[in-house]
Amino acid sequence: xxxxxxxxxxxxxxxxxxxxxxxxxxxxxxxxxxxxxxxxxxxxxxxxxxxxxxxxxxxxxxxxxxxxxxxxxxxxxxxxxxxxxxxxxxxxxxxxxxxxxxxxxxxxxxxxxxxxxxxxxxxxxxxxxxxxxxxxxxxxxxxxxxxxxxxxxxxxxxxxxxxxxxxxxxxxxxxxxxxxxxxxxxxxxxxxxxxxxxxxx
Amino acid sequence: xxxxxxxxxxxxxxxxxxxxxxxxxxxxxxxxxxxxxxxxxxxxxxxxxxxxxxxxxxxxxxxxxxxxxxxxxxxxxxxxxxxxxxxxxxxxxxxxxxxxxxxxxxxxxxxxxxxxxxxxxxxxxxxxxxxxxxxxxxxxxxxxxxxxxxxxxxxxxxxxxxxxxxxxxxxxxxxxxxxxxxxxxxxxxxxxxxxxxxxxxxxxxxxxxxxxxxxxxxxxxxxxxxxxxxxxxxxxxxxxxxxxxxxxxxxxxxxxxxxxxxxxxxxxxxxxxxxxxxxxxxxxxxxxxxxxxxxxxxxxxxxxxxxxxxxxxxxxxxxxxxxxxxxxxxxxxxxxxxxxxxxxxxxxxxxxxxxxxxxxxxxxxxxxxxxxxxxxxxxxxxxxxxxxxxxxxxxxxxxxxxxxxxxxxxxxxxxxxxxxxxxxxxxxxx
Numbered sequence: 001x002x003x004x005x006x007x008x009x010x011x012x013x014x015x016x017x018x019x020x021x022x023x024x025x026x027x028x029x030x031x032x033x034x035x036x037x038x039x040x041x042x043x044x045x046x047x048x049x050x051x052x053x054x055x056x057x058x059x060x061x062x063x064x065x066x067x068x069x070x071x072x073x074x075x076x077x078x079x080x081x082x083x084x085x086x087x088x089x090x091x092x093x094x095x096x097x098x099x100x101x102x103x104x105x106x107x108x109x110x111x112x113x114x115x116x117x118x119x120x121x122x123x124x125x126x127x128x129x130x131x132x133x134x135x136x137x138x139x140x141x142x143x144x145x146x147x148x149x150x151x152x153x154x155x156x157x158x159x160x161x162x163x164x165x166x167x168x169x170x171x172x173x174x175x176x177x178x179x180x181x182x183x184x185x186x187x188x189x190x191x192x193x194x195x196x197x198x199x200x201x
Numbered sequence: 202x203x204x205x206x207x208x209x210x211x212x213x214x215x216x217x218x219x220x221x222x223x224x225x226x227x228x229x230x231x232x233x234x235x236x237x238x239x240x241x242x243x244x245x246x247x248x249x250x251x252x253x254x255x256x257x258x259x260x261x262x263x264x265x266x267x268x269x270x271x272x273x274x275x276x277x278x279x280x281x282x283x284x285x286x287x288x289x290x291x292x293x294x295x296x297x298x299x300x301x302x303x304x305x306x307x308x309x310x311x312x313x314x315x316x317x318x319x320x321x322x323x324x325x326x327x328x329x330x331x332x333x334x335x336x337x338x339x340x341x342x343x344x345x346x347x348x349x350x351x352x353x354x355x356x357x358x359x360x361x362x363x364x365x366x367x368x369x370x371x372x373x374x375x376x377x378x379x380x381x382x383x384x385x386x387x388x389x390x391x392x393x394x395x396x397x398x399x400x401x402x403x404x405x406x407x408x409x410x411x412x413x414x415x416x417x418x419x420x421x422x423x424x425x426x427x428x429x430x431x432x433x434x435x436x437x438x439x440x441x442x443x444x445x446x447x448x449x450x451x452x453x454x455x456x457x458x459x460x461x462x463x464x465x466x467x468x469x470x471x472x473x474x475x476x477x478x479x480x481x482x483x484x485x486x487x488x489x490x491x492x493x494x495x496x497x498x499x500x501x502x503x504x505x506x507x508x509x510x511x512x513x514x515x516x517x518x519x520x521x522x523x524x525x526x527x528x529x530x531x532x533x534x535x536x537x538x539x540x541x542x543x544x545x546x547x548x549x550x551x552x553x554x555x556x557x558x559x560x561x562x563x564x565x566x567x568x569x570x571x572x573x574x575x576x577x578x579x580x581x582x583x584x585x586x587x588x589x590x591x592x593x594x595x596x597x598x599x600x601x602x603x604x605x606x607x608x609x610x611x612x613x614x615x616x617x618x619x620x621x622x623x624x625x626x627x628x629x630x631x
Contacts, residue, residue: 041615061608062332062527064296071608077615094490094523101534104588112582112591113616161537161587193500197473200447 006032006135008055012066014042021050033133035089038070041077044084053085053133054078058102060091075125076110076117085132088125099126104159119159148172226254226576226599229265233273233580238280238554239569242547249278251576254598259570271580271594279550279585280570281342281577281595283557284529285520286440286466286486289344290330290364291322292526303346306353314389316404318432319424320359322348323372328364332526334606337366339530340579340592345561346372347440347466350381356389356397357404360428361440363561365577367597374563377464378432381442382452384498394448398455405433405459435460438560440486442466445498446473453481464560466520467491468510470501475513484560485510486520489539507552508543517544518552518560537586549586 007024011017011034024031033053034040038061040047040054047054056078061070079086088103090096103125107117131141140148149172155164167183168176177183228251235247237259250258250268293300302325307315323346336344343366348359358379362372381389382397390396406412407421408429421429432439439456443449444467453474456463465471465485471478478485492504503509511517519535521528536549544552558568566575576599583590595602614624 041612044615059528059531060524062294063524065294068294069611071612073612073616077612093493097492098490098538101538101588105534108582108589108591113612157589160589161534162541164541190494190500197501200450200473 001029008033010035012038014039038067041074044078048081048084055087055089058105072109075106085129087129100158227268229268230271233278236279237570251599256574277581280554282553284341284344285532286347287344287526289332289526290326304349308353316355316420318357318428323362328368331607333366336529338604342577348379356381356386377438379440383443383448439463444469446470469499472506472509475510479514484516486518488522489535504542507539511548518557
């Protein structure tokens, strides 16, 4: 309530997000972001007006009643309102590896209904907007002098099934390199589990 | 003859001349990049002629006759895609158990295991499911409904079958038997996967009469015995969910010895035994995005699984391990990522079309753009294996399907500002 800790709320339905926004107003706290927000497209104007970010799926729906109204244009409809803060999320150990492809799906479905989103804008869903929601935009989330050197070099447009990260830098250190085995970390867990590979008869 | 009968004959006779005009199942798709998914490969600047819902011509400068002409402007045309092994039409909302029909669990725990291979999940199929249009507008034309396995059931999940997403009530083609082996099934076989082989041999003994029907060891109903006799005698496909390399090696040996026609589902570690799988002619349905060591059966998980299997000569298709039904459309993202990791593009497309059709005995009617096949077609905005592109128009039996789903309806309702009334009221402005 004092604003010392950011408020992120797990919420699916538009009516329940609206209720939380009313509650925030009544008790004087700020909601930084709604997570999942399957029905965010139904209150996109209000989310932008109140400066609330929304971490959403590109295409998940139908796994429970709260997610029954999911649509593939959710992120695009939230994003198109000026002042909005749309974030692409996954809630999945598989999806999180390819948020760039999740974003590609959003762009493709938006294009289908005449909403053309430039790649330099879409990339904000994966970088600037989540940094803003987490209150660390002054440190990371954009390629600007003075910020941490957290950078990815891609093999081409990141918005494609064929996109691959070539090099990944964190704080300027090259921590992953697709073409340099010396920069391909292997966890303690997987170490030594393949010693019988090729030796089975 | 009665007067009303003659009236009906006259009415039909009057309608016949209209039937010879433009038939909704006749069309000429002109100047497409035709991905045949067959021996002819990809054909540039090619036409596809459809008559009475079947493909009658694939070539250059075909004559339309009375057929409706669709100008493709070089865009890719493919057969409708296989949606994977799913519960489309058998599960409406995953968390609402009343809408979920894909798994039989008659017993409470492994001691009460009920083995019912005669269970047929396709009898729960609802062609009016909201999941059907959601999949269809993305180019998915058909899916294999799978029978599941969980506590109270059996590693023999029961039978499934192929449904076409054209509104048909019934499944087509032969039923497949679904079995789960390895770590995923061990909790149903007394906590040990070794017991799965013991159980399978016990079932074979019962089918062959070596365990009498009234024996305390008998597990099957008469219908179950008849069903297993078919599958354990080389008739019908047995779809086996299995991940670990050693388990796959044992399964291949067992299937050869017992004359069982199998396919592998999952096969996360299939690449380690790719040569054996290829030698056995066993098709594999991989989750091409399963790249994490999710459990000890999947230590060898890699994005290169599909590519390595294909390189060894395995017939590779795809199926998602999670959220396979509501997000069936994601299956082309699986294929695209497999291609990004070394699978040839044509093999990626074949894995979504001709390979699964062939695996399920439907190759004579589906899975390719070729003369004689059903005109189940998709025109894409670009490379269909890249999520940057989408389906522009889908045809089933030569009929254009409405590119609408519950999701597009919701989208369109909220696309424009409301007209002053709540959006639940009709918006006549748009």
